[in-house]
Amino acid sequence: MYKLQGMYAAIPTPFHADESIDFEGVKTLVNYLADAGLHGIIAGGSTGEYMMMTTEERKALIKTACEAADGRIDVVAGTGCMRASQTIELCNYAAECGADAALVITPYYMIMSEDMLYDYYKEVAEKSKINIIIYHYSGATTTNMSSQCLARLAELDNIVGIKNTEDMDCTAKLIGLTAKNDTFNVATGYDSLAVPCLAAGGSASMGVVHNIVPKTMEKIYACIRENNVQEAAHMAIELNDLIMLLEAEPYPGPVKLALDLMGLPGGLPRKPIDPPSNKMREDMKACLIRHGVISG
Template sequence: MAFEEAKIRFKGSISPVITPFEEDESIDFKLFKRLIDWHIESGSHGISVTGTSGEPSSLTIEERELVMETAMKTVDGRVPFLPGTGSVNHRETLRLTKAAQEMGADGAMVIVPYYNKPNQQALYNHFKTVAKSVDIPIILYNIPGRTAVNLEVDTIARLAEDCPNIIGIKESNKDFEHVNRVLLKCGRDFNLYSGIELLCYPMLAIGGAGHISATANVAPRQVAEIYNAWAEGDVTRAQHMHFAMMPLNDVLFRDTNPAPVKAALGMMGKIKPVLRKPMELPSKEIQQEIRETLMQYALVL
């Protein structure tokens, strides 16, 4: 796929699908396939797996490859497939990104390495090496709250200029000035995706390409509708959806993602609410708050 074509195709709500587990914490591939079908049938414009919501740090590298392969076969070209291939480990990131290309993924989303806190030159070298190792589109993933380091605007701009296949970035950055400057420095055709739920609509307003929202795991139709309304020029409907989704967005982040999301999906009968340690479900009090909120959206009875 030509990179300019990918910029056009990779728009809308790209759902970051969770990894469902059995009670023994093995991967439940049957439910995983069912979830992907549900997302696509609900109007999601793309599918991503093994990003933050997919608990990648709790999976072995072999499990990550198997999850990616299973997802790609299930998507079967119906929408763009952009697996998360980033890791704290540079060599693992190279291996997973190359695997994404070899299995036929439409692109790859690569997170800033977490825990290590590389400086900006080190981040530039890391991402450039990864991008140059493949011929598929790359979406950078900046989430300073989880990685402890911010991918600065100048570094993003250097990467966009030096690596033609780096076509966009998922910004889970609450600094709205930062994301504005990303488009200013990288060009308005650089694909900017919101990874912050309350910024999904605002980022569209400044020229964003869409969003990769954890909330889509619970309400894929509604999250996709925010983009659809905006794309159709119905600003009032987009604004309405933005505010209508705020209570659900808030409750799904009362604990660390994806714990509240998995609790919600368990209540909805979509999965067994199991996380791999060290992650655990939220407290009973938060779970009750989640259930009451899901009832308001008619997502549970």
């Protein structure tokens, strides 16, 4: 049973100028984060632009990330699709590749009842050969589940956790409702809520800033584990300007730009997402210098 805990970077997918996937770039990013001591990565999640890819591209990305990780860093594969059968196919492929868990976003666009969503995840969990992490992100999908429904899902075999990209009220209630469930853990999907989530009893943070300052995020996690919440909060507050900048223009443009400025493969987002503006480039460079990520 996979244990969802620690700091995870939702890695962007670098593309060539013709928008084909830069697989060598993917390997470089995985190696960089593994060498930095980060606990895990999400390959093919929202930041990875999975919604802009074919199924075959998603498979190739998952396979490349798993091969590059080679057991040095956990790989959570983004496998969510609108239909359960497609999600199960991708989950089982991720299992074959050696991924540690699958991140399954809620079906979106269509209005669904909580019973429908429960049945969807129940089928995926029962038929997948890999542990499932729910991806709850109503701000992007418009699909919302109550804390009570999520706690009910947490009781299903093979569902081991959730990336809850919701407000802290929802996250804290879910942590409380599942506190006695030893096989289910709660992660936040918002960079700004990493410390509040962990301090409230959550187990992980899965976000974007982790790509830029992986060692700092690991230090924050270590402080929480040592019950030094004050120091963890201090480090998180120091990152606030960087976190806000990463959200100032449509993702994943800003994080890709930051990686480019760091000498790592970021590249441009796939269309129709615009590349970062000139102002973003200037602001990001200044911010990275201020944080000591790059030299002036």
